[in-house]
Amino acid sequence: MMMRKSANTILLLVAVAFCYGLQVSKPRYGDLIGPIPARGKLGDTVVGRGFEVHAEKIEFARKLTVDQYGQSKVLTTGGVWAVVTVEFAARAQSTVVSVASWRGPTGLTYDQTERLSFMNGLLPVALDPGLPRKARLIFELRPDEVSNATLLVSEKLVAALDSQAEISLGPVTVAADGLPAGTVDMLDMAQPL
Amino acid sequence: MTAEVLDQERRVGERKWRRRSLWSLVLLIPLALGVEAYDSVKALLGDNDLFARRVAWGQSTHFGGSDWKLTDLRGAFGMSNLPPDSVPVLADFQVKVGDPDLQHLWLGCKVMLIDKDGRRWSPTSIVSLKTTDKVETCVSAIFSGAKSGDTLNLRETFLVPKEATKSIRPAVSVAGERPRFLLFQLEKD
Numbered sequence: 001m002m003m004r005k006s007a008n009t010i011l012l013l014v015a016v017a018f019c020y021g022l023q024v025s026k027p028r029y030g031d032l033i034g035p036i037p038a039r040g041k042l043g044d045t046v047v048g049r050g051f052e053v054h055a056e057k058i059e060f061a062r063k064l065t066v067d068q069y070g071q072s073k074v075l076t077t078g079g080v081w082a083v084v085t086v087e088f089a090a091r092a093q094s095t096v097v098s099v100a101s102w103r104g105p106t107g108l109t110y111d112q113t114e115r116l117s118f119m120n121g122l123l124p125v126a127l128d129p130g131l132p133r134k135a136r137l138i139f140e141l142r143p144d145e146v147s148n149a150t151l152l153v154s155e156k157l158v159a160a161l162d163s164q165a166e167i168s169l170g171p172v173t174v175a176a177d178g179l180p181a182g183t184v185d186m187l188d189m190a191q192p193l
Numbered sequence: 194m195t196a197e198v199l200d201q202e203r204r205v206g207e208r209k210w211r212r213r214s215l216w217s218l219v220l221l222i223p224l225a226l227g228v229e230a231y232d233s234v235k236a237l238l239g240d241n242d243l244f245a246r247r248v249a250w251g252q253s254t255h256f257g258g259s260d261w262k263l264t265d266l267r268g269a270f271g272m273s274n275l276p277p278d279s280v281p282v283l284a285d286f287q288v289k290v291g292d293p294d295l296q297h298l299w300l301g302c303k304v305m306l307i308d309k310d311g312r313r314w315s316p317t318s319i320v321s322l323k324t325t326d327k328v329e330t331c332v333s334a335i336f337s338g339a340k341s342g343d344t345l346n347l348r349e350t351f352l353v354p355k356e357a358t359k360s361i362r363p364a365v366s367v368a369g370e371r372p373r374f375l376l377f378q379l380e381k382d
Contacts, residue, residue, distance in 0.1 A: 092311065092312055092313065093305075093312065093313035093314070093315070094305075094313065094314050094315035094317075126317065126318060126319070128279075128314050128315075128317065128351075128352050128353070128354075129312040129313070129314060129354075129357075130312070130353070130354035130356065130357055131276050131278075131279050131352060131353075131354050133276065
């Protein structure tokens with residue numbers, strides 16, 4: 001009788017532990033229906049369901065010059081500008097890639113800047129099968145969010161159950177002035193891609 | 194009758210019902226799944242273009258309440274400022290409106306080009322060719338207020354790689370007909 005009682009107690013404890021384990025390891029709803037990552041590095045071609053993206057290079061700058069209605073305009077920043085040149089391709093059907101963000105090493109996530117929204121070659125880009133297109137993704141960042149960052153690209157803002165390209169951009173050395181090494185003073189966004 | 198016999202009879206009856214219940218699950222579980230999934234399946238089918246209905250060159254077909262006919266498919270070669278190896282392609286349709294409720298029947302109207310590998314091109318906004326003809330796009334036609342018996346001239350512009358121009362065929366799909374869509378054949382087919 002005593003034996004049976006203790007066996008039952010042990011069984012109950014095991015069941016409690018098991019249920020607790022299930023509870024803590026349970027994925028959240030947001031994870032279950034969230035974007036499906038397609039991972040790669042700078043220079044790789046990352047293949048998602050509807051599009052492919054190839055990040056060619058990253059440039060850092062203190063200022064950007066842009067052409068607005070025929071006038072040259074200089075955009076300054078308290079942080080640093082990061083300009084990623086990418087090539088997009090549609091897969092089986094025409095699509096539009098509209099969202100890109102920069103996730104820093106601490107998890108801070110920066111959306112594309114909207115300060116250049118009038119410029120050509122920014123997202124959203126319409127893609128047709130067989131006709132790859134280059135685009136610029138421009139971010140305004142804190143200098144300490146530059147190294148070991150991840151570039152996130154998806155077709156729609158809510159990429160639920162759809163591909164999201166996750167491109168790791170690797171380490172970036174920091175120069176004496178706190179900005180990434182190789183930061184130029186001025187980048188001309190009017191240059192063709 | 195003794196209590197023992199009664200008891201045994203009851204047990205047999207119980208066993209029979211238990212078996213019937215178990216067997217009914219074979220029917221009930223798929224039925225429940227079907228009922229649950231019905232709306233999702235309907236939405237999925239209504240959102241995709243799955244079954245092509247081929248239309249021979251020069252033929253007119255009743256689709257989405259109106260009669261559709263492909264009148265022309267041609268490339269606009271020699272344009273500058275385009276991506277390398279790309280060609281703008283124009284697809285022209287003549288539609289004789291039957292049911293004028295276009296805002297329901299033509300909802301989500303899609304005109305596309307499909308090549309031999311199944312790749313699909315949607316109309317482009319990169320190229321816009323000016324025209325003196327009175328042409329509309331599928332979407333603008335929905336709001337054109339066309340009446341029954343009117344004839345609409347629709348034109349869509351696409352941007353297609355040169356290598357695909359040989360095998361592309363125009364296709365049309367509207368909400369009232371999905372998952373079926375029209376796949377127009379060319380003169381050479």
